[in-house]
Amino acid sequence: MASTIPVTIDFSGGAEFLVKAKVQKVQIPADSTLRDVLKFVRDNLVTDVHRMNMLLNEDASEVAHGVITLINDTDTGLLSEYDTTIEAGDTITFVSTLHGG
Amino acid sequence: MNFNNFTSDLNGKTCVKCEKEAKFTGVDPKKAWYCQECFIQMVRNKFRSALSKKKIYKEADARDTLVVYDGSPSGTFLLNQIDDALKQITYKRLMVKPTVLVLVSESEEPEIQQVIKRVAEIKKNFLENVNWFIAHIAFCLYDEPSELKEFECNGIEKITAYKYLLASCSVPTYKKELERMLKEKCLQKLAESLKVTKCMVTDDADDLGRLALDQLCLGRGGSLSSLVTVAEKRNDFMIIRPLCDLSKREISIYNYLCKIDDHYIQFSHTQSQEKSVQTLTDAFIRTLEDEKFYSTINTVLSTASKIHNTNGKDGSRCSMCYVEVAEFQCETCSAVRNSCSENLNIIFS
Numbered sequence: 001m002a003s004t005i006p007v008t009i010d011f012s013g014g015a016e017f018l019v020k021a022k023v024q025k026v027q028i029p030a031d032s033t034l035r036d037v038l039k040f041v042r043d044n045l046v047t048d049v050h051r052m053n054m055l056l057n058e059d060a061s062e063v064a065h066g067v068i069t070l071i072n073d074t075d076t077g078l079l080s081e082y083d084t085t086i087e088a089g090d091t092i093t094f095v096s097t098l099h100g101g
Numbered sequence: 102m103n104f105n106n107f108t109s110d111l112n113g114k115t116c117v118k119c120e121k122e123a124k125f126t127g128v129d130p131k132k133a134w135y136c137q138e139c140f141i142q143m144v145r146n147k148f149r150s151a152l153s154k155k156k157i158y159k160e161a162d163a164r165d166t167l168v169v170y171d172g173s174p175s176g177t178f179l180l181n182q183i184d185d186a187l188k189q190i191t192y193k194r195l196m197v198k199p200t201v202l203v204l205v206s207e208s209e210e211p212e213i214q215q216v217i218k219r220v221a222e223i224k225k226n227f228l229e230n231v232n233w234f235i236a237h238i239a240f241c242l243y244d245e246p247s248e249l250k251e252f253e254c255n256g257i258e259k260i261t262a263y264k265y266l267l268a269s270c271s272v273p274t275y276k277k278e279l280e281r282m283l284k285e286k287c288l289q290k291l292a293e294s295l296k297v298t299k300c301m302v303t304d305d306a307d308d309l310g311r312l313a314l315d316q317l318c319l320g321r322g323g324s325l326s327s328l329v330t331v332a333e334k335r336n337d338f339m340i341i342r343p344l345c346d347l348s349k350r351e352i353s354i355y356n357y358l359c360k361i362d363d364h365y366i367q368f369s370h371t372q373s374q375e376k377s378v379q380t381l382t383d384a385f386i387r388t389l390e391d392e393k394f395y396s397t398i399n400t401v402l403s404t405a406s407k408i409h410n411t412n413g414k415d416g417s418r419c420s421m422c423y424v425e426v427a428e429f430q431c432e433t434c435s436a437v438r439n440s441c442s443e444n445l446n447i448i449f450s
Contacts, residue, residue, distance in 0.1 A: 012362045013174060013353050065387045068350060073358070074124040078114060078134060095362070097174065097353040 003030045005088035009037070009045065013096040015067065018048045018055050028086065034069060035061060035082040037092055055094065066098035118143075128306075128348045129395040137358060144355045147346045148182050149195075155332045157299070157341060158196045166299040166341070167292050168199045168228075171206070172216070172366030175303040175344055178352045180227040181361050182343070183301075187228075201228055202291055202300075203235040204284070205254055208264060212368060213237070213254050219366045226364060234295070238280075239263035241287035242448060246294040256287075269443040273377040278319060279437050279445075281312075282422055286448065289338050298337055305344040305352060307386075310398035313405040314382045319433045324424035325405040335423045348398065421449040 004027040016022040042060040069076045070093040114123040121136035170176040186195030234249045240256030270276040309329040333340045356362040389397045410425040421434035
């Protein structure tokens, strides 16, 4: 059985309304990249599937327009974007910029 | 254009303001990157400099300002900044006397009640000691300025008429434009009712960039600078746009880092995507940004700020949208009026 690592996934700015809880501690497969996390979020965390397009694109290969991803409070644009490898204990944050009002 | 090496170039960068490791980028990730502290400072500075460079509050007797809160991230940021600026003890204190206006666009009773409930909670965190009023955009339909009541949604009795008015507009593009103009009219009427001459709105750079392109398409290209500038004077009423230099991205990251991102007011339904010039503009900008043309909005806004109208040099303005025109009404407003079966002249007289 493949080993897993513990990570925290945080949803902010309105993205939390698409999932069960704002902050979720989960186990993901070791050596996962951010792109793998997106698929994990789609398959395991999103509860409002009708509005999934507000968080992820169609095949969950990227986040939707207007969603910012941070790993340990660092913009993934300053890391290796979707190819960033996730390590045990990391916090991955999804910040929606288009919700509200 | 090749962007393949773009991210690896940024990996391991240090902040452009200090020696710490960079954690966030500005609007264009190729131009500037910041550590957390410098990012927060940069965002605050953009807000303060937008207000200070135009010397809006130099006169001591005109500091009463309506601060709009619409439940959006930008609205929350605006409240936070005003709250923060008022708490400064000496030289950095913003000389403004705010009244918070919660502007409601939801039209169903349960949602309006939800807004009132949320406002009571949010008020405990920002500007608790100033007056708060809640009003629906339908307030624009009152003929005369009327007294505002606290703790309830003002203008609620005009919602049916407001919905009827919008429904009477047969062209989706003009309907959205009418909504925008009615919102501005509403702010003006609310300001009159409260005897305030200044109004701070929540329009950020993303909103204004889209607005500039919309207005260009609608034939108001000559008046772009006044529609996107930080301070727009309309007779005795001034619209202030202190977030005009800040993107939604910067605002949302700031709100997250400062832990104010749970003070939004949100509803689960999505906005109508009826085909219109506005939805096309939005899709156009999204596509450009997705293709990593991050500076599109900045370029649009900096160009728009240089376009001035010469038609209204004598001070004449359109009676509906207030752009400078030689005639009583601009061509766009005439088209909006003609697309509605209801008479708009009464509202905008």
